[in-house]
Amino acid sequence: MLKIKDLNVSINGKQILKNFNIEVNKGEVHAIMGPNGSGKSTLAAVIAGRDIFTVDSGEILYNGKDLLDMPPDLRAREGVFLGFQYPVEIPGVSMVNFMRTAINEKRKHFGLEPLTGAEFLKLMEEKKKVVDIQAKLTNRSVNEGFSGGEKKKNEIFQMAMLEPKLAILDETDSGLDIDALKVVANGVNALKKPDNATVVITHYQRLLDYIVPDFVHVLYEGRIVKSGTKELALELEEKGYEWIKNEVK
């Protein structure tokens, strides 16, 4: 589904990702862990198409298509979803209006008729349950005045609405208390299907108690230095990132 080959990415001349490689298949959950500054969020942003970064070389293939050739909104409509680390507030734009626009643009892309107001509201009611969102959240402006936990729940709610093929969750666990973490993790698990894939980016092992990954990768200084199964996450938790740093040396 996702194949990244020898990807080199820089910002303002500073190289961040160095010959980065990964392959994610349908039905898989991958966790990418790493210390601060290792390039985790850059990876997420580049896959989503944020163009403040420069892709110097390498390729990203998504279901065989050249992702780097597609503008960010097209990537999204094709099924790439980014759960933001810091979801932005959009004052005055209701969640209902925002999501309805997003869903209908996606439907248009696949030649489907837009949802009627009633159909849309029904879908919204259904998907709110995935992350235990109270009715009010959806009538408020996008992320405006949301608590940290509400913002993250809102990201997973949007993921539930849009049903992406490939979801990249960028530090979705940061700033969450344990209850909110469970809600978010349960949401992600509930959305798992044989034909979609999830890449969970995290600093801590904690989230992986609830979202069990098929593969764990350790990112350090812009490249994957170690890959393994969920046991690697536990080992990392126990030994700390110093262990990796020393191994790399």
Next chain:
Amino acid sequence: MAEAEENNKTLNELADKEYKYGFYTDIELDTAPKGLSEDIIRFISAKKNEPDFMLEFRLKAYRHWLTLKEPEWAHVNYQKIDYQDVIYYAAPKKQPKYESIDEVDPELLETFAKLGIPLDEQKVLAGVAVDAVIDSVSVKTTFQSTLAEKGIIFCSFSEAVQNHPELIKEYMGSVVPYTDNYFAALNSAVFTDGSFCYIPKGVRCPLELSTYFRINAANTGQFERTLIVAEEGSYVSYMEGCTAPIRDENQLHAAIVEIISHKDAEVKYSTVQNWWPGNKDGKGGVYNFVTKRGICKGENSKISWTQVETGSAVTWKYPSVVLMGDNSSGEFYSVAVTNNYQQADTGTKMIHLGKNTKSTIISKGISAGFSNNSYRGLVKTTKNAINARNFSQCDSLLLGDKCGAHTFPYIEVGNKSSIVEHEATTSKISEDQLFYCLQRGIDMGSAIGLIVNGYAKDVLSKLPMEFAVEAQKLLSISLEGSVG
């Protein structure tokens, strides 16, 4: 870097956006010769079969106008108008008076259809009566009988002059005298038509009254005059909207709107203004020099202006309220969008004369392309305006880095018990907000539409429902492709 370039690219695309309502209907005209003189004014007055007091009013205004100089204080630049090169009267030749819509010139109906004006029974179901003005003469007035049952008068200005001269005599020029300013004097001398609305004592107008204006003849200046009188304890919501066809030469538009709100009366006046703004190089477009003012004459009276301004090459417009009655209140809600080379100098004046008078100003400016958007507002409380209160909020949103936003607030406080608050912000549309929308699959145009409509929500929510929907579409259309 790449993002900035992309932004500029889409900014340019915005600039390429053609005026959506660019078309022109060929209707036989009965036209005055070009130029302005006492003879032309007599010609207009005679054409309209006016009583003597009207002709005298026009001539006094004209003679006063001759003593004035065109004002230059507004933050706008435009080629000076040659007032002798303007046609001051043009009217469809056959004076149309129709019982049914089938009798109306089909070409005219087509024009309305292109504008999306449903001039039919459906409007009644939607709760709207339409008095449509094409060029200078009212062509069709609907639903007068519904309104007449309540004693409400809603007709063209010309008809009011014929049928209700005593009301016209009493109120015309009482809020905006012809001596008020250059363009008010010009309008008073040469206005050809407009709308008149009278709500009798204690009557709540059951319909949203709506007038669509349209400039439709090459080289014809349009000078409308609107007069709204709300008697004691009455209420009316009035909507004005306009579009204009593409034209190479600049068109002058200098309207006057006067509102009189008596004791306990309330008038809501909403405008969606979409005159042709000129092409992407700043050529052509309408000059919109308007004087709009209301007076809260009686105690507890209220006047509210709501405007969505997206059109015109040059706009010069300050819908104002004189708060004369004690406890009266004035409101001004405005969204002004400028794009390409458009220039807008708009705002309001709130003049507090009575005790416990209240005013609220919310102004949202949106600038794109190479345009300049200025807010200019005066809040004045006089010595007798004890406990007067004002709150002003002026926000500016910039799309791109080649446009300008300016704020000129004037505050004059004449007594110690008044409270005047002014808040102002300037922001740029955020890359993070745009990317967030894009990442959800929303294309750039829709994303800008969403964000801008969100930004303007406080004002749009003040519009009557049906108008609000149109206004939202208009905002999105005006800014389509403005950021990349």
